[in-house]
Amino acid sequence: MKNNNFRKSGLAIAMAAAMGASAGANAAVELYNQDGTSFSVDGYFNAFYVNRDDKLNDIGDSRIKMGFLPNTIGFNFSKEMGDLTLGGRSSFWTTINDSLDSPTDTAIDVRQFYATVNGDFGQVLIGKDFGLYARSNIFLDEILMGFGSPGVAGGVSFGNIRAGYPYPTPSAQITYRSPDMSGLKVAAGALDPADTVTGANDENSAPRFESEVTYNANLNDVALTGWVNGRYQSAENGSTTVDSTGLGYGVKASVAGLTLAASGFTSKGDNPVLIGNGAVTEDDADGFLIQGSYAFGANRVVLSYGETDAEILNLETESTTIGFFHDVNSNFKLVAEYNMYEDRNRTTGATTTEADTIALGAIVMF
Secondary structure: OOOOEEOOOHHHHHHHHHOOOOHHHHOOEEEEEEOOEEEEEEEEEEEEEEEEEEOOOOEEEEEEEOOOOOEEEEEEEEEEEOOEEEEEEEEEEEOOOOOOOOOOOOOEEEEEEEEEEEEOOEEEEEEEEOOOOOHHHHHOOOOOOOOEEOOOOOOOOOEOEOOOEOEOOOEEEEEEEOOOEOOEEEEEEEEOOOOOOOOOOOEOOOOEEEEEEEEEEEEOOEEEEEEEEEEEEEEEOOOOEEEEEEEEEEEEEEEOOEEEEEEEEEEEOOOOOEOOOOOOOOOEEEEEEEEEEEEEOOEEEEEEEEEEEEOOOOEEEEEEEEEEEEEEEOOEEEEEEEEEEEEEEOOOOOEEEEEEEEEEEEEEEO
8 A cells, every 4th residue: 555645736637537547547645556456536725815806897806716726626546457447536626715605505516427447449438527629728728727717706717718718518428538649639429418499399319429639749849739629419399409519629839948829619509608508599609719838947927818709698708817827846836817807798899897807826736
């Protein structure tokens, strides 16, 4: 048995699991590893002092909130069974901002609860996990560990969700991932469909289909990552049919501490914030995110700009973030951010939100 064997941060585990890697093989704190069976735990904790200037209503607000990522604890299991490796992950994502609304009740969001079967053929995942559409768009965001744009009162901030990409809503799924083929990876899954039409006799005759192709390469010391992902589903209620499609894409290049990234999406009949049960129309949406960062020593500075133009929600947004990240050590990080966010009524052009946010935070990971 190996106790308290620190390997990678909790966020690294969450990202590795979200991107399709074997969670058990990347354990942060390994509690047991014997006879081909391992069990590990990872955690991510954060809090930010947030000062927001609501320019539209001339209101200032100071809060203590969590950032773009909730506070998380995850459990990982792996067992070798002949030519197969069986694995599993359950992760619990909780808010720290609902205690004054419900003093004895804290919301816990189970975003991951799945099993995996790994072999020479690749991996099959069964259970609940993040979707494949827009997956790399969000998990390769340079401010993933920051704050970003304003969110809901009792929950996380929104980062660049609705201002550059949609959220890959965790869903019940059966997903296949290929082995690494010289940097190329393919994932395809059948996911529980959303009820995008309402009324009598509404039906989903097939599941929601999502896929993602990623490619990683190193060319003359330049680390390159590219991805394309998508979504399709169809729902009807006898008189109305809604076909929902989405396409996400992006590229990231890093060399000598400098990282440049660009990503985007386009969709039709699909909510560009997050997918869920609720009637939608077959209207369009698109968006993009451009980022640059530079790492020097234990520090990293980030400049981020994103937009979303959503006919389906009659909404236009833009978000600009300047961030500074400092690693005190491998398990402790400090963050300072300044965000400028604005959204408008797409039809009238009237500004509906205009807010500037200063966020100063600390993150502990294991």
